[in-house]
Amino acid sequence: MKVVEKQESNTLLKSDAPFHSWYRFVLSYPPHLVRKYVEEFDLGSGDLLYDPFCGTGTTLVEGKKLGIRTVGSEAHPFTAMVSRVKSNWSLKTDQLEGIAREIGRKAEQACNKHGLPPLSFVTSLLREKPSGMLNGYSLDADEAGMIPTGFMSDRPLGRLLILRHWIEKLTEQEPPALREFFYVALAHVISNGAGNFSFGPEIYKTKAKNDYDVLGHFSQQVAIMISDLVVSKDWPGRKISTRVYEDDARELSKIPRGITSVITSPPYPNEKDYTRTTRVESVLLRFMTHRKQLREVKHSLLRSNTRNVFVADDDLNEVAGFESIRRVCEQIEARRVELNKTSGFERLYHKVVAHYFGGMKKHFRKLKSKLEPGAKLAYVVGDQYSFLMVPVRTATLLAEVAESEGYRVKGIELWRERVGTRVRNGLEAQKTVRVREEILILEMP
Numbered sequence: 066m067k068v069v070e071k072q073e074s075n076t077l078l079k080s081d082a083p084f085h086s087w088y089r090f091v092l093s094y095p096p097h098l099v100r101k102y103v104e105e106f107d108l109g110s111g112d113l114l115y116d117p118f119c120g121t122g123t124t125l126v127e128g129k130k131l132g133i134r135t136v137g138s139e140a141h142p143f144t145a146m147v148s149r150v151k152s153n154w155s156l157k158t159d160q161l162e163g164i165a166r167e168i169g170r171k172a173e174q175a176c177n178k179h180g181l182p183p184l185s186f187v188t189s190l191l192r193e194k195p196s197g198m199l200n201g202y203s204l205d206a207d208e209a210g211m212i213p214t215g216f217m218s219d220r221p222l223g224r225l226l227i228l229r230h231w232i233e234k235l236t237e238q239e240p241p242a243l244r245e246f247f248y249v250a251l252a253h254v255i256s257n258g259a260g261n262f263s264f265g266p267e268i269y270k271t272k273a274k275n276d277y278d279v280l281g282h283f284s285q286q287v288a289i290m291i292s293d294l295v296v297s298k299d300w301p302g303r304k305i306s307t308r309v310y311e312d313d314a315r316e317l318s319k320i321p322r323g324i325t326s327v328i329t330s331p332p333y334p335n336e337k338d339y340t341r342t343t344r345v346e347s348v349l350l351r352f353m354t355h356r357k358q359l360r361e362v363k364h365s366l367l368r369s370n371t372r373n374v375f376v377a378d379d380d381l382n383e384v385a386g387f388e389s390i391r392r393v394c395e396q397i398e399a400r401r402v403e404l405n406k407t408s409g410f411e412r413l414y415h416k417v418v419a420h421y422f423g424g425m426k427k428h429f430r431k432l433k434s435k436l437e438p439g440a441k442l443a444y445v446v447g448d449q450y451s452f453l454m455v456p457v458r459t460a461t462l463l464a465e466v467a468e469s470e471g472y473r474v475k476g477i478e479l480w481r482e483r484v485g486t487r488v489r490n491g492l493e494a495q496k497t498v499r500v501r502e503e504i505l506i507l508e509m510p
């Protein structure tokens with residue numbers, strides 16, 4: 066196995082904006098990374114490219130742009146919807162324009178009626194809560210409770226809920242793809258301006274906004290999305306249909322056979338709660354209407370943080386015989402004891418790591434039957450120090466797990482290296498670590 070040292074950046078190039086920029090989350094990798102492996106694997110129109118952790122659809126959109134058939138799956142219903150919308154280029158643009166105009170007209174009337182006039186009219190005199198918010202445009206207690214405190218101010222929230230109402234009303238009689246198109250535009254507005262949060266790379270609360278031009282931003286975003294659809298009319302990928310399944314990558318019950326390549330980025334074992342990154346959009350767009358649903362989504366995700374570990378979990382049994390993984394887990398637990406960390410979450414650290422690799426072992430096993438002989442695979446994963454600074458060499462350990470399921474390990478390439486700083490015990494010395502994000506290259510014999 067060779068280790069290649071290379072550096073790549075993670076920004077969206079301006080020329081990549083069409084479709085990719087419709088909604089992109091902090092966990093996405095850049096389209097040029099997908100392009101690189103499409104070239105390296107020599108993929109063409111006869112191939113079927115699959116992303117089992119497709120998130121917001123970077124692999125699917127990029128494959129389609131390059132004229133390659135793509136299929137994706139994702140366990141989180143909100144991001145699965147985003148992937149579906151970004152890779153569906155067959156909607157009729159004149160129909161979308163007509164509905165968009167009507168949504169804008171109705172929503173503006175409703176905003177005016179409820180004390181939310183266009184922002185150009187808003188003066189410092191209009192700082193109070195919107196009026197009549199209980200009149201069909203409010204969140205119930207469960208929904209409100211799932212939005213992290215302070216992430217949304219009342220006035221932008223009122224405007225968003227009015228817009229949501231009219232999107233739903235005016236697409237009631239239409240195929241779901243139309244409603245989802247406008248949902249994605251609304252999700253973009255929520256996470257790129259209307260909410261009081263940002264990413265760096267963790268999601269964090271920003272200064273509260275008194276108000277936000279939700280309608281203006283929404284109509285601008287819809288116009289961009291429609292113009293991308295217009296431009297794509299002459300692209301080779303236009304006629305290629307992409308399927309997106311809501312499926313757990315440890316099960317893969319819905320995925321077709323005949324896959325010739327995989328380019329993907331699974332979660333990494335760290336303390337990131339993947340449901341928090343998209344929580345506000347998921348709640349406001351009704352993908353999570355009560356806590357039970359949030360729990361179900363967490364259940365369907367790979368165990369990668371202590372917020373989604375459950376009593377009945379047994380993925381860790383899959384890797385019981387792996388000396389290297391056992392050693393890392395033992396080091397984490399020994400470090401916890403040494404530091405006298407006794408919270409329930411800290412006690413789970415070593416188990417999360419074992420569950421993670423166990424879940425990935427299940428994934429590799431289920432994937433085998435879907436792959437063509439000679440299929441080429443690229444897994445983008447990062448090393449981690451989240452568990453009491455014990456290094457978890459994710460790509461190296463995954464290579465061992467994949468090999469045990471019969472894959473050929475072709476190499477591990479460095480994608481990028483980030484510098485992380487950790488403060489230990491409050492004011493004590495800081496420790497700087499270089500965190501590697503790598504690409505594990507596999508082949509199906």
Ligand SMILES: C[S@@+](CC[C@H](N)C(=O)[O-])C[C@H]1O[C@@H](n2cnc3c(N)ncnc32)[C@H](O)[C@@H]1O
Nearest residue numbers: 093094118120121123139140141313314366367
């Ligand atoms: C690193 S992100 C992938 C980002 C993606 N490459 C993109 O461009 O948007 C990992 C994704 O895996 C999803 N995921 C986690 N566990 C999963 C599972 N068991 N099955 C399918 N998807 C899962 C998460 O919801 C998340 O969207």
